[in-house]
Amino acid sequence: AQTSLAVLGHPIAHSLSPQMHNGALAALAKEAPQLADWRYYAIDVPPADLPRALRLLRKRGFLGLNLTIPHKVLALAHVAEIDPAARVIGAVNTLRRLGGANDDQPAHAGGDQCDSLGDGWQGFNTDGYGLAAAVRETLGLDLSGQPVILLGAGGAARGAAVECLAQGCPSLWIANRTAANLETLLSELAPLADKSRRGEKNRLHGFSPARVPDDLPAHALVINATSAGLRESDPMPIDLPALPRPAGVYDMIYNPPETPLLHRARKLGLPRANGLSMLVHQGAKALEIWSGIAASRIAPLMQKSLTP
Ligand code: NDP
Numbered sequence: 001a002q003t004s005l006a007v008l009g010h011p012i013a014h015s016l017s018p019q020m021h022n023g024a025l026a027a028l029a030k031e032a033p034q035l036a037d038w039r040y041y042a043i044d045v046p047p048a049d050l051p052r053a054l055r056l057l058r059k060r061g062f063l064g065l066n067l068t069i070p071h072k073v074l075a076l077a078h079v080a081e082i083d084p085a086a087r088v089i090g091a092v093n094t095l096r097r098l099g100g101a102n103d104d105q106p107a108h109a110g111g112d113q114c115d116s117l118g119d120g121w122q123g124f125n126t127d128g129y130g131l132a133a134a135v136r137e138t139l140g141l142d143l144s145g146q147p148v149i150l151l152g153a154g155g156a157a158r159g160a161a162v163e164c165l166a167q168g169c170p171s172l173w174i175a176n177r178t179a180a181n182l183e184t185l186l187s188e189l190a191p192l193a194d195k196s197r198r199g200e201k202n203r204l205h206g207f208s209p210a211r212v213p214d215d216l217p218a219h220a221l222v223i224n225a226t227s228a229g230l231r232e233s234d235p236m237p238i239d240l241p242a243l244p245r246p247a248g249v250y251d252m253i254y255n256p257p258e259t260p261l262l263h264r265a266r267k268l269g270l271p272r273a274n275g276l277s278m279l280v281h282q283g284a285k286a287l288e289i290w291s292g293i294a295a296s297r298i299a300p301l302m303q304k305s306l307t308p
Pocket of ligand 1: 069127130151152153154155156157176177178181182225226227228230234235236237252253254275276278279280282
């Protein structure tokens with residue numbers, strides 16, 4: 001019988017995930033024949049339909065799901081169990097079916113409620129892992145030893161910030177266009193920052209990208225977690241030359257492959273990379289969660305399946 005996986009999003013047509021996962025699965029199946037019948041699909045699910053889609057796909061026997069815009073936060077309310085890191089981030093991008101039943105029957109009387117009875121979905125967030133692995137691979141930098149200037153305060157920035165703090169990054173500076181969103185994120189992160197490095201003060205800072213502070217650290221890793229750069233007409237999320245010379249620039253955006261920020265980084269001769277490597281590593285970690293095969297073995301196969 002086929003084992004099914006899928007990414008749910010809206011829109012979803014341009015997702016690279018099916019190509020990446022199916023390519024890796026085909027390569028893995030040569031050595032792990034139990035994966036020969038695994039298939040990964042892309043399913044367009046508007047936000048209002050997410051709860052129904054999660055119930056239906058579970059009943060249809062889907063083993064695992066990825067979630068992308070706009071479902072990562074919405075899905076939290078519909079998972080039966082949540083990984084502690086994903087809870088802190090407040091978003092899930094990977095679900096694994098709980099319970100073995102590949103059932104067409106409701107598991108309980110009132111089967112629509114089964115998600116809250118322990119046999120629905122278990123939620124994870126692999127974006128932070130993906131970012132850390134990508135930064136290490138493409139820039140040779142380690143979040144644990146690296147001052148970080150993080151641009152953005154949305155879902156992706158939240159995952160990045162939690163990962164930086166969890167890894168013990170010595171100082172984290174977050175810049176965001178809308179001050180209120182920045183303040184919300186900083187107040188949510190404050191307990192984590194206090195907890196992870198006792199005794200050290202001022203690890204966590206916020207600033208407006210329109211007013212770059214004088215005391216930003218040199219040799220920081222600049223991470224773009226804003227959506228500024230998705231379109232050619234977008235402004236740069238920060239005036240890169242106004243920063244002390246960074247150790248590198250990582251842009252989570254991979255389409256276009258060179259955003260205005262990365263273009264400027266190239267002109268300045270800075271080490272830089274786009275978000276394709278993060279896409280690969282977060283995907284490899286998801287497939288590890290579903291298959292038990294190490295993400296480090298999966299990632300090169302996913303990378304290869306995306307290379308023309
Ligand atoms: P959200 O909508 O949650 O957050 C968007 C962020 O971008 C906010 O901080 C917002 O600031 C900021 N922003 C939007 N437009 C502009 C602009 N014109 N100028 C400055 N700031 C702007 O999105 P996500 O956090 O989910 O995603 C952010 C980016 O990360 C996307 O491009 C996404 O594709 C990418 N991503 C890549 C991944 C990968 O694997 N490579 C994984 C996850 C995300 P404000 O608060 O002011 O509105």
